[in-house]
Amino acid sequence: MKAVLTIAGSDSSGGAGIQADLKTIAAHHLFGESVITALTAQNTLGVTDVLEVDPVFVGTQIDAVFDDIRPDAVKIGMVSSSAIVGAIADGLDRHKAANVVVDPVMVATSGSALIADAAVDALVRQLFPRATVITPNIPEAEVLSGRAIASSEDVEAAASLIADRCVAVWENASDFTDAAPSVPAILIKGGHGVDEPDAADDYLRMADGESVWLRGTRIANDNTHGTGCSLSSAIACGLARGFSVDVAVRDAKAYVAGALAAGLNLGRGSGPLDHMWQYGTPMPC
C-alpha cells in the first residue's frame, strides 16, 4: 500500500487540517501518516486558539516518519510560522521527499487567520521551490500575486505572476544545493466563484507553462469547511499512485465534488464534508 504524509495543523472539530487529510487518504485506501505543526481549538464557527508545535519537534516527527514508513507523497497544509516553514524545508531536503503538494493555507473558511504575515514570504521562498503542486484559493492567490482577482482573466494573470515570483526566488536563492528546483504546477481554486456564480472552475497552470481550466458545477452546499485540505490531500494520493499532475488534480476535484454533493450538514457554521461518500450512506441511527 502506498503511504501519504500530511504535514498540517490539527482541527479539533475534525473537518479540516490533519483530520480531513487522514480521512481523505483513508477514503482513497492509502496509508496516512501525520506530522502536526499546530493544534487549533476550532469548530465550524471559528478558531478559538492555536498552540504551535516547537519547530525542532516538527523536524523530529518528519525524521520518525521518513526513517520507517517512507511516504510516497507529502501534503503540506497549515504552517503558521517562518521557523516551522524552515524546519519542514530542511526535513524535505534531508529525506529527498518527492511528490510534494503545498496548500498555502492562510485563512480558515470561518475567517480566522492561520498564518503569520512573515511566514507567507518563507512559504514562497522555502516551500514552493520544493513543491510539485501548490493549491491557493482566490484570496490566497491575491496575496501571493499581489493582484486583485475579479475575473477569470485575473486568475490567469495571477497564476503567471506567482510563477514569475517562484522563478525570481530560484534565481536569488543560495540554499539549493541539490537538483535545481522548478516552478511548481499552480492550481488556483475557484470554489468561491470568480465571474460565474454557478461554476466551481479551477485553473491549472502546469510547470511548463501550459494551462487548462478545470470546469466544475457549483454544488448548492454551504458546508465547505475543509474543502481545500481535502483537495490537496486527494491530489497527494493521486501523485503517490503515480498519476500525472493533471490526472491527480482532476481525480481530486471529482472526489471533493462528491463529498460536497453528499450533503452532510453538521455543526452550526460551515460544516465538514462527507469524506466517505463513496462507501454508501452513513450508518443508520
Ligand SMILES: Nc1ncnc2c1ncn2[C@@H]1O[C@H](COP(=O)(O)OP(=O)(O)O)[C@@H](O)[C@H]1O
Ligand atoms: N460549492 C462548490 N461546488 C463544487 N465545488 C466546490 C464548491 N466549493 C468548493 N469547490 C471545489 O473544492 C475545491 C476546494 O476549493 P476552495 O473551497 O476554494 O478551497 P479552500 O477551502 O482552500 O478555500 C476546489 O476544487 C473547488 O472548485
Ligand SMILES: Cc1ncc(COP(=O)(O)O)c(N)n1
Ligand atoms: C488546522 C486547519 N488547517 C486548515 C484549515 C483551512 O481549511 P478550510 O479553508 O478548508 O476551512 C483549517 N480551518 N484548519
